[in-house]
Amino acid sequence: MTSDSQTPLEKTTAAPRVLIVGAGAVGAFYGALLHRGGATVEVVARSDAEVVRAEGYRIDSPLGDLSFRPTAVYETVDAAATGGGGGPDYLVLAVKVLDDLDRAALIAPAVGSATAIVLIENGIDIEAPIAAAFPQAPLISGIAFVGARRTAPGCVQHQAFGRLVLGDYPRGIGPASHRFAALLEAGGMAGKLTDEVVTERWRKCVWNAAFNPMSVLAGGADTRRLLAGDEPLLRSLMQEVCDVAAAEGHPLPEPLVSASLASTRDMPAYKTSMALDFLAGRPLETEAILGNVVRAAERHTTPVPHLRTLYGLLRLRAAAQAA
Amino acid sequence: MTSDSQTPLEKTTAAPRVLIVGAGAVGAFYGALLHRGGATVEVVARSDAEVVRAEGYRIDSPLGDLSFRPTAVYETVDAAATGGGGGPDYLVLAVKVLDDLDRAALIAPAVGSATAIVLIENGIDIEAPIAAAFPQAPLISGIAFVGARRTAPGCVQHQAFGRLVLGDYPRGIGPASHRFAALLEAGGMAGKLTDEVVTERWRKCVWNAAFNPMSVLAGGADTRRLLAGDEPLLRSLMQEVCDVAAAEGHPLPEPLVSASLASTRDMPAYKTSMALDFLAGRPLETEAILGNVVRAAERHTTPVPHLRTLYGLLRLRAAAQAA
Structure with a gap:
């Protein structure tokens, strides 16, 4: 944890920019931690976009009130597109992994040349299609141990736990993983870095x-x-x-x-x-x-x-x- | 098939007496065949007893109209009890085999000294408890290949098939099995005798x-x-x-x-x-x-x-x- 991340509000210009794609209960929860940790957090939140744009997320948690207002709220990933620029520092993908969803195609418009991709999703072998589509991007695989549910549009109840186990895919711990874990820790919930994330x-x-x-x-x-x-x-x-x-x-x-x-x-x-x-x-x-x-x-x-x-x-x- | 069973109506005094316990769709269907074959058919039919007593069974079938009126309709097996006599020639048990039903206890009041027990039920190892409870009674194990369903109280639709594979438990074909198959054949649907019914x-x-x-x-x-x-x-x-x-x-x-x-x-x-x-x-x-x-x-x-x-x-x- 750096001293920067301990005083996040004073350092907004240097704040890492995070785009969360699929801000359901889990995405919103980690978005709140990253926001608390000093990141600039934007979200793609299809059905809840209107409510979240107007009122932000309301997040009740044993950690306290984690409610926050994202810097930007998009209805689609296209709307959050890089326009050819460096893109967000982190694109956090927190959608369900379903057969009929091409996740690589989903995030492609928002992945810039400087973007590290963070998967906070369940399952096995879910990284491969993302790694194949974005061979240059650092790929951080994250496994969430969290009980959280969406109780209404824009409203999330964090029930228990919250640890994120993360590391580079397929192995190792690169600088992007270290920085992401530090942001989480500054936000109040230490990530657990692992050099064998597939294990x-x-x-x-x-x-x-x-x-x-x-x-x-x-x-x-x-x-x-x-x-x-x-x-x-x-x-x-x-x-x-x-x-x-x-x-x-x-x-x-x-x-x-x-x-x-x-x-x-x-x-x-x-x-x-x-x-x-x-x-x-x-x-x-x-x-x-x-x-x-x-x-x-x-x-x-x-x-x-x-x-x-x-x-x-x-x-x-x-x-x-x-x- | 004997000549007796070809002219059943002229031989009512010699008709074998059959008691069917559990006269749902399958029990009623075979009851109808046995009735047509010349047997005196009584039934224990809990929920449908009132309707069946008043109007008999109405059975639509590709074989023709199998509707019949049982000689007696009981609400409980106790009501059909032997009172220590020889009992029915055949007690046909056609209830579902469920954990909480003691089938041996269910039929005990109606099993007489001259009664052969016929099981028309699904499953494996379902004969053992009956054989153990009535070691003296011939035990005929029957496997029905029939599509039939109860459409209303006392009403059965016979949809397809109807063959009954039967033989003595645990093996062999005794005289009671032979006679039972002959009754079915006289009723219009040949039973298939097997000396390895468990197979x-x-x-x-x-x-x-x-x-x-x-x-x-x-x-x-x-x-x-x-x-x-x-x-x-x-x-x-x-x-x-x-x-x-x-x-x-x-x-x-x-x-x-x-x-x-x-x-x-x-x-x-x-x-x-x-x-x-x-x-x-x-x-x-x-x-x-x-x-x-x-x-x-x-x-x-x-x-x-x-x-x-x-x-x-x-x-x-x-x-x-x-x-």
Whole structure:
């Protein structure tokens, strides 16, 4: 953390410029931290743009009132386009990773020659299309451990946690990652830098690929119901994710599955983000969270029959929901 | 087929007496055939008793009008009790096999010293509790291939098929099975006698254990949607059922899975009985159709990871439905 970031309001001219694409609950939360940390924060916020332009974000949080007014609010990425200039210092992409969304094409208009791209998104193998489309741009992969939800247009409730694990994709910690983590820390929530961010992505996926789809297929069940109903199945699913991670060159420590189950058991019952999306009729991140794991397993011929069954059923269920 | 059964109406005094317990669509359909075949048919029909007593069953069928009036209609099995006598010649049990129903206790009041028990029910290992409770009674295991549904109290629409595969449990074809098949044939639909009825039960289970739970977890999807969505998963599930059947001493011919998938592909799209139960909020035969297969696999340590995943999810889904 530099002295600059400790006195952000006095240094507006030198403030890094951040553009957040997809400012839902998670995007707005990290936008608020970056704003507190001294960044100039602009957002692309489709449905909430009008409200946010008029009133800013209202963000209730255990950290205090994180409400803030972005410097600029755009309805589209085109409206935030660089016009050929250097672009924002950071473009933070915090949209859901869905099949029918070309994320690289989405952000292209706003990626300038000086822009580092920051992904705050769930899933496995989600960096590759961005890295391929912008080979020159520093690419920071971020994994959010945060409970936050949008309660109304422009209104976000930060419920718990908030840690962002981040590092360069595919590995290492470059200067852009360091500066971004320092901004977060100045904003009140230290980021955790890692030089093996893909390993960290697999670590989170061990939980996500099991609990998220299972909660949907169980009709929107919460964590406690899943654990009480079939902990052995959760364990089998999580172990298969570990097997795939190892085959991909990201071995995870042996007791991860048991520790993860134990910590979930100790938490209050809660519904996964995919269960909430499902219950609200929103599209699911099926491929990012589960499909890409199954495809990685197929590349290595790692047996994942439990995950494969879960995946087939989740796709069928999602198709029925969409129909 | 005997000459007696060809002229049933002239032989009422010698007519075998049949009591049907659980006269829903399937029970009423076979009751109608037995009636046409010359049997005296009594029924225990809880919710429909009043209507059936007043008006009989109205049964529309491709076979013609199968409507009939049972000789007696009871609301409970107790009301049909033997009072210590020989009891009916056949007690046909056609209720769903559900966890919270003790089927042996249900029928006990009406099983007499001369009664053969006929099960017309789905699932695996469903005979054992009945065989244990009534070791003296001939036990006929029947597997119905019939499309029939209850359209209103006392009203049944027979849609298609109707074959009953039957034989003595655990194997063989005794005189009671022969006579029962002859009654059905006299009624217009030949039963198919088998001396390995448990093998036949496994054969039907290959389809049922895959399609029924999958249709529920896919949100009530029909056969065509399941095949289009994930035929490889259906194939894996069906192959695992074959593996368990073989471990149980009931090897099934190699091309069964492919042939079964092909014939389903050739049929019009339809919803499984479990999907219909699920969509109507009725309890599911989870254990009879899938749980007992998984437990058989565990006895033989036959790997069934796809079935095991399906089973865990179906139990969770059913629990959510019931909640």
